[in-house]
Amino acid sequence: xxxxxxxxxxxxxxxxxxxxxxxxxxxxxxxxxxxxxxxxxxxxxxxxxxxxxxxxxxxxxxxxxxxxxxxxxxxxxxxxxxxxxxxxxxxxxxxxxxxxxxxxxxxxxxxxxxxxxxxxxxxxxxxxxxxxxxxxxxxxxxxxxxxxxxxxxxxxxxxxxxxxxxxxxxxxxxxxxxxxxxxxxxxxxxxxxxxxxxxxxxxxxxxxxxxxxxxxxxxxxxxxxxxxxxxxxxxxxxxxxxxxxxxxxxxxxxxxxxxxxxxxxxxxx
Amino acid sequence: xxxxxxxxxxxxxxxxxxxxxxxxxxxxxxxxxxxxxxxxxxxxxxxxxxxxxxxxxxxxxxxxxxxxxxxxxxxxxxxxxxxxxxxxxxxxxxxxxxxxxxxxxxxxxxxxxxxxxxxxxxxxxxxxxxxxxxxxxxxxxxxxxxxxxxxxxxxxxxxxxxxxxxxxxxxxxxxxxxxxxxxxxxxxxxxxxxxxxxxxxxxxxxxxxxxxxxxxxxxxxxxxxxxxxxxxxxxxxxxxxxxxxxxxxxxxxxxxxxxxxxxxxxxxxxxxx
Numbered sequence: 001x002x003x004x005x006x007x008x009x010x011x012x013x014x015x016x017x018x019x020x021x022x023x024x025x026x027x028x029x030x031x032x033x034x035x036x037x038x039x040x041x042x043x044x045x046x047x048x049x050x051x052x053x054x055x056x057x058x059x060x061x062x063x064x065x066x067x068x069x070x071x072x073x074x075x076x077x078x079x080x081x082x083x084x085x086x087x088x089x090x091x092x093x094x095x096x097x098x099x100x101x102x103x104x105x106x107x108x109x110x111x112x113x114x115x116x117x118x119x120x121x122x123x124x125x126x127x128x129x130x131x132x133x134x135x136x137x138x139x140x141x142x143x144x145x146x147x148x149x150x151x152x153x154x155x156x157x158x159x160x161x162x163x164x165x166x167x168x169x170x171x172x173x174x175x176x177x178x179x180x181x182x183x184x185x186x187x188x189x190x191x192x193x194x195x196x197x198x199x200x201x202x203x204x205x206x207x208x209x210x211x212x213x214x215x216x217x218x219x220x221x222x223x224x225x226x227x228x229x230x231x232x233x234x235x236x237x238x239x240x241x242x243x244x245x246x247x248x249x250x251x252x253x254x255x256x257x258x259x260x261x262x263x264x265x266x267x268x269x
Numbered sequence: 270x271x272x273x274x275x276x277x278x279x280x281x282x283x284x285x286x287x288x289x290x291x292x293x294x295x296x297x298x299x300x301x302x303x304x305x306x307x308x309x310x311x312x313x314x315x316x317x318x319x320x321x322x323x324x325x326x327x328x329x330x331x332x333x334x335x336x337x338x339x340x341x342x343x344x345x346x347x348x349x350x351x352x353x354x355x356x357x358x359x360x361x362x363x364x365x366x367x368x369x370x371x372x373x374x375x376x377x378x379x380x381x382x383x384x385x386x387x388x389x390x391x392x393x394x395x396x397x398x399x400x401x402x403x404x405x406x407x408x409x410x411x412x413x414x415x416x417x418x419x420x421x422x423x424x425x426x427x428x429x430x431x432x433x434x435x436x437x438x439x440x441x442x443x444x445x446x447x448x449x450x451x452x453x454x455x456x457x458x459x460x461x462x463x464x465x466x467x468x469x470x471x472x473x474x475x476x477x478x479x480x481x482x483x484x485x486x487x488x489x490x491x492x493x494x495x496x497x498x499x500x501x502x503x504x505x506x507x508x509x510x511x512x513x514x515x516x517x518x519x520x521x522x523x524x525x526x527x528x529x530x531x532x533x534x535x536x537x538x539x540x541x542x
Contacts, residue, residue: 006351007351007352010346010351010357013343013346013357013361014356014357014360014361016418017360017361017363017364017418017422018360018363020375020376020379021363021367021375023375024371024374024375027378109524110475110478110479110523110524110527110528111479112479112499112500112503112520112523112524112527113520113521113524114520115503115507115520116503116507116513116516116517116520117517119507119508120513195366198368199368199369201368201369201370201482202481202482202500202504205504205508206504206507206508217368217370220368220370220371220374221370221482221485221486224370224373224374224486225485225486225489233378236374237374237378240370240371240374240375243368243370243371244367244368244371247366247367247368248363248366248367251363251366255359255362258362258366259358259359259362259426262362262365262366262423262426263423263426263427263430
């Protein structure tokens with residue numbers, strides 16, 4: 001009996017975290033006058049909110065922008081992160097430790113300090129309202145470098161020595177020898193980077209003004225804050241659903257990796 | 270080393286430039302104007318900035334303890350021998366991965382004055398409605414509750430990792446002595462996972478200081494600036510009023526403050542251990 005009550009309470013607890021999302025989806029699919037209802041199954045389904053939203057904002061364009069930006073950023077972080085991580089863990093050169101400490105130092109710097117100067121840099125480069133502004137500042141990431149360095153250190157040196165005897169250069173060693181042996185590190189860093197980039201909203205708000213270049217979270221934010229949703233709740237919720245959907249779908253399939261990845265960034269600090 | 274180029278361009282240069290900027294007045298279009306310490310003097314007399322700082326601290330003061338209690342409680346529950354643990358863990362974690370914009374739009378509905386779920390529950394059990402987002406003394410706590418709901422999943426995972434490091438024989442010994450669940454929790458679990466608690470405090474301090482999107486979408490900083498967070502104020506100074514020099518000054522000052530707070534926390538922790 002005690003067990004049963006325990007599971008009922010636990011399930012209620014889980015509902016507190018799950019139901020609100022379900023409600024958003026249901027409400028976005030309901031006709032405007034039924035939105036307030038708290039149900040599990042909508043009584044009537046209407047796609048009005050979605051068609052109105054699509055006519056008001058370029059949501060599909062924003063979706064593609066987000067995919068493009070997050071993919072470029074993730075690829076950059078993985079390629080450059082593993083290169084720098086390799087150099088710091090396996091190559092001997094002057095000032096190696098100093099560079100490593102500098103990287104650690106940048107991890108402790110709050111972003112508030114570089115926000116304005118970075119924006120001005122974008123203005124000077126004429127990168128405002130271009131994809132460059134969304135991608136280039138994020139191509140390198142201190143956390144990714146540190147994680148790659150750590151992971152490469154755990155791999156046996158004999159792997160690299162053998163490759164060298166076979167005549168591989170440093171790039172071949174990184175991408176042909178180390179990468180296939182670091183799948184878990186790559187998945188972890190890839191997921192964190194992609195997710196952070198996908199959900200980033202403050203920076204796009206600053207450097208992008210044109211609708212057709214906006215990322216999804218930015219577009220939905222401005223839609224919700226500005227007058228364009230015209231206080232029609234359904235339309236707002238439809239936009240929110242579209243924004244959440246891709247990452248929730250990815251989460252359903254790769255749930256274990258998401259949790260591991262996020263937990264490992266927390267533990268690294 | 271491409272890293273060095275990127276480092277100098279996007280980190281070292283901005284830091285130096287930001288310090289230079291703090292001595293100037295600049296709206297990007299007209300040339301920079303040297304103003305000496307004017308920005309700093311303005312900062313110390315800027316009631317809005319101190320208000321935004323105070324708001325951020327109020328947020329942290331509610332958010333951090335609440336987060337630790339809820340996360341620790343749920344982690345303790347999940348650490349029992351239960352079925353479907355993976356499912357429950359995944360459910361609590363879901364809000365962590367979803368964009369803050371979605372969460373904020375969603376909670377705006379829950380907090381609605383007339384039709385919001387919370388007020389409907391309150392009135393149905395006979396209480397009067399609360400102006401969650403319209404009452405200045407409630408607005409920031411409301412945002413802190415929402416932030417807890419969004420982030421707690423991550424901290425549950427961290428606590429679960431911590432709980433699993435407690436050796437099982439400690440509990441067995443305590444059981445032999447006849448300790449009940451509460452006694453075991455306060456005498457064994459809590460002291461053993463102290464390091465995890467400290468880590469959670471530092472992590473949520475850092476993330477709490479960057480509070481921006483929640484008040485931006487939910488309240489725009491109102492009512493009566495009660496949810497104007499420091500980052501939101503910096504953003505407004507820079508990109509609404511184009512006070513670049515002043516905004517950089519605020520950013521620098523705030524960043525140093527964060528570093529100081531985290532350094533003090535770390536010192537305190539080292540002393541404890």
